[in-house]
Amino acid sequence: MDSAVATRLQLPTIERSIALQTYELSKTYRTGFWMNKKVKSLNSVSLTVYEGETFGLLGQNGAGKTTLLKTLLGIVRPTSGRAMILGASLGDRAVKQRIGYLPENPYFYDYLTGWEILNYTGDLFGIERSRQKKRIPELLDLVGLAQSAAKKKQLRQYSKGMLQRIGMAQALINDPDLVFLDEPMSGLDPLGRYQMREIIVSLKAQGKTIFFNSHVLSDVEKICDRVALLAQGELIALGSMQELLGTAEKYYVMVKGGRPEMLQPWLPDMEFQDGLWAGHLNGAAADFIDSLALMNAQLISMSLARPSLEEFFVKQLRDRGIHSSS
Numbered sequence: 001m002d003s004a005v006a007t008r009l010q011l012p013t014i015e016r017s018i019a020l021q022t023y024e025l026s027k028t029y030r031t032g033f034w035m036n037k038k039v040k041s042l043n044s045v046s047l048t049v050y051e052g053e054t055f056g057l058l059g060q061n062g063a064g065k066t067t068l069l070k071t072l073l074g075i076v077r078p079t080s081g082r083a084m085i086l087g088a089s090l091g092d093r094a095v096k097q098r099i100g101y102l103p104e105n106p107y108f109y110d111y112l113t114g115w116e117i118l119n120y121t122g123d124l125f126g127i128e129r130s131r132q133k134k135r136i137p138e139l140l141d142l143v144g145l146a147q148s149a150a151k152k153k154q155l156r157q158y159s160k161g162m163l164q165r166i167g168m169a170q171a172l173i174n175d176p177d178l179v180f181l182d183e184p185m186s187g188l189d190p191l192g193r194y195q196m197r198e199i200i201v202s203l204k205a206q207g208k209t210i211f212f213n214s215h216v217l218s219d220v221e222k223i224c225d226r227v228a229l230l231a232q233g234e235l236i237a238l239g240s241m242q243e244l245l246g247t248a249e250k251y252y253v254m255v256k257g258g259r260p261e262m263l264q265p266w267l268p269d270m271e272f273q274d275g276l277w278a279g280h281l282n283g284a285a286a287d288f289i290d291s292l293a294l295m296n297a298q299l300i301s302m303s304l305a306r307p308s309l310e311e312f313f314v315k316q317l318r319d320r321g322i323h324s325s326s
C-alpha cells in the first residue's frame with residue numbers, strides 16, 4: 001500500500017529494508033592482445049533487493065548475470081555506477097562477513113574431506129573451532145549430506161550433487177544474512193534440484209535474503225519473490241511473478257456454436273479457428289458458463305491463460321530481436 005494512503009487511513013505501513021541496491025551499474029571488460037577490445041557486460045543496471053526476499057536474476061548465456069553478481073561481491077570492479085550492500089559500499093570488509101557465496105563452478109581442494117573444507121572456510125571467517133564443531137553438523141543436515149561421508153570422503157570422490165551441497169554448506173558457514181548463489185541448480189538431477197529448492201526455501205524461512213542466478217526458469221518461478229531479466233547487459237524486466245505474468249485468474253476459452261455478437265462481450269479478442277471461437281474471457285467464469293445455454297454455445301475448453309516464466313522470458317527476448325545466446 002502507498003505510504004500516503006496508509007497515513008490517511010492511519011494504518012501502519014510496512015517498511016521494507018533494502019538488502020542491496022544498484023544505481024546505473026555498468027561494467028565494460030577490456031580484452032584482446034592490446035586490451036583494445038571492449039565488451040559491455042553490464043549497461044546501467046539499477047535494481048533493489050529487499051531483506052528477506054528470494055530474488056532471481058535471469059538471462060541467456062552471456063547476458064551479464066555472473067558479472068553483476070561478481071561486481072556485487074567486490075570480485076569485479078564496476079566501470080561506472082554505484083551499489084550498496086547491507087547498507088555499505090561495495091567491498092566493505094565488515095559486510096563481507098555477513099555474505100555467503102556459492103560460485104557457479106566452486107573450486108575445491110580435491111584431497112580434503114568435506115568436513116576439512118568447511119573447517120578451512122570457517123577458519124578464514126575467524127570462527128572458533130568449538131563453534132564450527134556445532135555449526136558444521138547443522139549445515140550438513142541442512143544440505144542433506146551424511147556426516148560420515150563429509151568426514152571420510154575426499155572431495156575428488158564426491159558426485160556433482162554432493163559437491164554442490166558442500167559448496168552450499170561452505171557458503172553458509174558464517175551464517176550470512178545475504179546469500180549469493182550462481183546457478184545453484186546447475187548439473188543437478190531432478191531430485192537434487194528439488195532438494196536445492198528446499199534448502200533455498202528453508203533459508204528464506206530463516207529470514208535470509210537470497211540473490212541467485214539461474215537458467216532453470218521453472219525453479220525460479222516456484223521459489224522467487226521477484227525476478228530481474230538481463231539481456232545483453234541491460235535490465236529489461238523486473239517484478240514479482242504476478243507483475244510480470246499477470247494473475248492466474250484469466251482464462252482462455254474455446255466454444256462451439258453460439259452467436260458472435262453475444263459471445264463478443266465475453267471474449268473481446270475472440271477469433272474463429274478450426275470451427276471454434278477462441279479468446280480470453282472477460283468476466284467471471286461461473287457467469288459465462290451459466291450464459292452459454294442462452295447463447296446456444298457449447299464450451300469446448302477453458303484453461304488458465306497466464307504464461308509460464310519461460311514463455312514470458314522468450315517473448316521478452318524475441319521482442320528485442322534477440323534470437324540466440326552470445
Ligand SMILES: Nc1ncnc2c1ncn2[C@@H]1O[C@H](COP(=O)(O)OP(=O)(O)OP(=O)(O)O)[C@@H](O)[C@H]1O
Pocket residue numbers: 029030031039040041059060061062063064065066067068326
Ligand atoms: N573476464 C572477462 N573478460 C572479458 N569479457 C568477459 C569477462 N567475463 C565475462 N565477459 C563477457 O561479458 C559478457 C557477460 O558474461 P557473464 O559471464 O557475466 O554472463 P552470464 O549471463 O553469467 O552468462 P552464463 O549464463 O553463460 O554464465 C559475455 O559477453 C562474456 O564473454
